[in-house]
Amino acid sequence: MSFLKHHLSLIIPLVALLFIYQFFTISDRILKDHQEKINSNYSIIIASERDLEKSEIEDVIESIKDLEEIEPDSMLSRLKGEISDANLALLKMELPKFYRITLLRFPDEKFLDKIKVTLEKVNGVKRVETFAKSHNRVYRLLILNKSISKILAILIFVISFLLMIKQIELWRFEHMERMEIMGLFGASYWMRSALLFRLALVDSIIATAITSYFYYYLQSSNEVNYLTSDLGIDSIPFSLLGDTITLLSIALFISFVSVFMVTIRHRG
Amino acid sequence: MLDNIIYANHLTLSYKSDEDIIKDATFSIQKKDFVFISGPSGSGKSTMLKSFYGALKVKSGELLVNDVDMANPSKTDVSELRKKIGIVFQDYKLIKEWSCEKNVMLPMLINGYAKETCALQAERLLSHIKLSHKSSKYPPELSGGEQQRVAMARALSHNPPLILADEPTGNLDDYSSEVIWGLLKGANEQLGMSIVVVTHSIPDNFGLNYRHLYIEDGILYELS
Numbered sequence: 481m482s483f484l485k486h487h488l489s490l491i492i493p494l495v496a497l498l499f500i501y502q503f504f505t506i507s508d509r510i511l512k513d514h515q516e517k518i519n520s521n522y523s524i525i526i527a528s529e530r531d532l533e534k535s536e537i538e539d540v541i542e543s544i545k546d547l548e549e550i551e552p553d554s555m556l557s558r559l560k561g562e563i564s565d566a567n568l569a570l571l572k573m574e575l576p577k578f579y580r581i582t583l584l585r586f587p588d589e590k591f592l593d594k595i596k597v598t599l600e601k602v603n604g605v606k607r608v609e610t611f612a613k614s615h616n617r618v619y620r621l622l623i624l625n626k627s628i629s630k631i632l633a634i635l636i637f638v639i640s641f642l643l644m645i646k647q648i649e650l651w652r653f654e655h656m657e658r659m660e661i662m663g664l665f666g667a668s669y670w671m672r673s674a675l676l677f678r679l680a681l682v683d684s685i686i687a688t689a690i691t692s693y694f695y696y697y698l699q700s701s702n703e704v705n706y707l708t709s710d711l712g713i714d715s716i717p718f719s720l721l722g723d724t725i726t727l728l729s730i731a732l733f734i735s736f737v738s739v740f741m742v743t744i745r746h747r748g
Numbered sequence: 749m750l751d752n753i754i755y756a757n758h759l760t761l762s763y764k765s766d767e768d769i770i771k772d773a774t775f776s777i778q779k780k781d782f783v784f785i786s787g788p789s790g791s792g793k794s795t796m797l798k799s800f801y802g803a804l805k806v807k808s809g810e811l812l813v814n815d816v817d818m819a820n821p822s823k824t825d826v827s828e829l830r831k832k833i834g835i836v837f838q839d840y841k842l843i844k845e846w847s848c849e850k851n852v853m854l855p856m857l858i859n860g861y862a863k864e865t866c867a868l869q870a871e872r873l874l875s876h877i878k879l880s881h882k883s884s885k886y887p888p889e890l891s892g893g894e895q896q897r898v899a900m901a902r903a904l905s906h907n908p909p910l911i912l913a914d915e916p917t918g919n920l921d922d923y924s925s926e927v928i929w930g931l932l933k934g935a936n937e938q939l940g941m942s943i944v945v946v947t948h949s950i951p952d953n954f955g956l957n958y959r960h961l962y963i964e965d966g967i968l969y970e971l972s
Contacts, residue, residue, distance in 0.1 A: 658843045664801070666830030667858045 487683055489647040493640035494687035494735065498727050500636040502695055502718070504629045509717040511622045515586035517712070518619065524581040524595065524611070525550070530604035532579055540598050543584045550578035576606055621711075644735065648742045651676055673743040680739045684731035692724040752776045753910050753942045754800060757810035761792070761799050768807065769795045773968040775961065779909065782936045782943045784950050787963035793946040796963065797914050800944065801835055802826035814910055831859055834903030834941075838915035840895045842887040848874065848898045849883040855906040866905075873901035877931065893924025900931045904939075911935060913945045929954070 526532070534547040552575050556568060563571070587595065592610040599608045652659070659672040698704050699716040708715065754777040761770040769792040777783050785793050798804040800813050802821055811818040816829045834855070842851045852873055853866040861869075874880045877897040887895050896916060903911055913932065917925035933956050935941045950960065960971040 658845065661841050661843055662854070662858070664803075664830060664835060664841065665855050665858050666827040666832075668827065671858065 486651075487679075487686070489650070490644055490680070490683045490735070491687050491690070493643040493647075494683060494731055495690050496636050497640040497734065498687055498691040498731055499694070500629070500633045501730060502691060502723065502727065504626070504633045505723070506695070506717055507622070507626045507629045510713055511626050513717065514619060514622055514712065519583070519586040522583070522586070522611070524583075524592075524599070525609040526579045526581060526599060526605055527576040527607040528579065528602075528604045529576055529606060531577060532602070532604070536602070537581065537599075540602060541581075541595055543587075545582045545584045548580045548582070550580055552578060641734065641738065644738045645742060648676060648680070648738050651679060652742055652746065669743070673739065676739045676743060677736065680735035681732065684728065684735045688724060688728040688731050691727055692720065695723070696720050751778045752812070753779050753781070753814055754944070755810070755812040759799075759809035759811050760807045761795055761804060762807045763795075763804070769966055770799075770963070770968065771966040772809070775968060775970065777942060777944060777959075779942055780936065780940050782933075782956055782958040783945070783961060784958055785944065785946045785961045785963065786948065786950060789948075791963045792966055793963055794914050796968075797912055797944065797946050800912055801830055801833060831855070831906075832908055832910075834906070834908040834911040836896070836899050836903045836911065836913035836916045838918040840887070840892075840899045842895055842899060842902075844887050847884050847886060848879060848890070851887065851898055852901045852905050854902055855908075859906050861906075869905055870901070873905060874898075877901050877927070891924075893920050893927070896920055896924060896928055897931070900928055904931070904935055904941075907939065908941065910942045910944070913943070915946055915948065918948070925951070 532547065534544070537547050538544050552572060556572060556575075559568060559571075581599075596608045596610050599605055655675055658675070662672045695716065695718045699718045705715055754775075756776070757774050759770060759773045760768050762768045773796075785796060787793050795804060799806060799811060799818065802818060802825075806819045809819065814829060814832060816825050818825075818829075821829070842848075843854070846854075849867065849870045852870040853863075856866040856869060857863075871880070871883065874883050877900065879894060879897060879901075882890060882894065887898070890898065896919075900916070903913075911932070916928050916932070920928065929951055932943050932945065933954075936943045937956065950958075962969045962971050
């Protein structure tokens with residue numbers, strides 16, 4: 481029982497830390513995925529009095545992916561039968577040139593406003609439509625989620641780290657006699673502290689296993705998938721192997737740094 | 749100088765800024781010497797021994813132990829010295845969570861011997877001190893005498909040239925004390941180790957040539 485209590489005191493803050501890290505990572509992945517989905521269907525429309533070249537737009541907007549001319553035929557075909565062919569030809573001549581601009585990255589509203597102002601200053605451009613309203617509620621929700629998880633991650637990281645340091649201090653105190661005896665026989669710092677590093681290693685593995693299993697369970701759960709699909713998220717983006725390796729690396733790094741900080745403070 | 753295992757010249761020791769405990773002591777201990785350091789309680793016997801293994805800094809003077817300058821040693825110097833010597837404490841200082849066998853192996857493990865070699869040596873020593881049957885027991889399961897025998901085996905395990913013993917029989921019954929003295933004498937006579945023992949009283953009929961350093965009021969005397 482005391483063995484369990486002993487380890488839980490380090491495992492719990494480590495799990496909290498890994499959990500929030502993974503939550504933040506998943507939020508970020510969902511947001512990026514959502515951005516890509518919107519971005520692939522997103523474009524800005526320009527009406528211009530003259531022909532435009534991609535290079536001259538690139539000069540004013542760096543993140544332009546493509547500039548594509550929109551043929552007016554599809555629009556004019558709707559008018560066939562209502563006006564004469566001669567008038568239709570005249571209208572075609574009088575119409576401005578329409579272009580579709582696609583971007584390299586998903587723009588936020590501020591960026592779109594800036595693009596609009598910049599494009600309107602280009603010689604010949606009569607009108608720019610950015611469709612800024614298409615930034616939907618789900619996207620805003622995801623942004624909010626990411627921002628909250630970022631703040632939570634920082635808070636939980638600080639609290640968990642302090643708890644871990646406290647627990648390792650207790651371990652050190654508990655094993656102080658053994659470490660002192662080893663020191664009397666000339667054991668090196670690493671040899672004296674080996675036990676603490678071993679405990680940290682075991683607890684890091686356990687904490688990683690718990691966190692990974694939790695996210696794997698979420699990913700496999702039908703109920704969770706049903707809820708996320710409503711938000712346009714196919715499934716929780718979690719890679720059992722890749723993310724477990726990352727989580728284990730983080731757990732080992734943080735717990736070893738904690739042990740190092742405690743032992744180095746009492747060195748000698 | 750070459751045969752000295754411990755050399756002190758005008759050695760003064762004190763705890764921090766307190767009064768000097770050992771004042772201006774000059775002496776040398778040669779290889780294969782068996783030396784008793786005695787004196788009244790609080791005279792500074794154990795303090796002197798502590799300075800030999802770097803647990804107490806030298807206030808002034810010169811102190812060489814196994815060719816290591818202990819007047820101003822680095823942490824590495826102290827560690828290296830401790831690896832090479834054997835120490836026996838009055839309160840045994842065995843690791844409670846380790847078996848007797850592993851406790852005996854400790855100095856060898858620290859010195860980087862292979863585990864098999866350590867285990868073999870521990871088995872041999874435990875057999876010599878008649879504790880083979882308790883090799884897997886933990887120190888709290890042993891009597892005081894048995895624990896001190898294990899501590900002796902630990903001090904001898906890596907064949908050190910010098911053994912420092914602080915009141916090794918202080919808490920023991922007559923039989924256990926006899927066993928410990930026997931082991932120390934054997935280490936000196938048969939293995940050629942230098943032995944320095946801090947004690948309240950030198951056993952009667954010790955049966956071995958020894959030197960006697962006596963400390964009183966911080967002054968060290970050599971008694972013939």
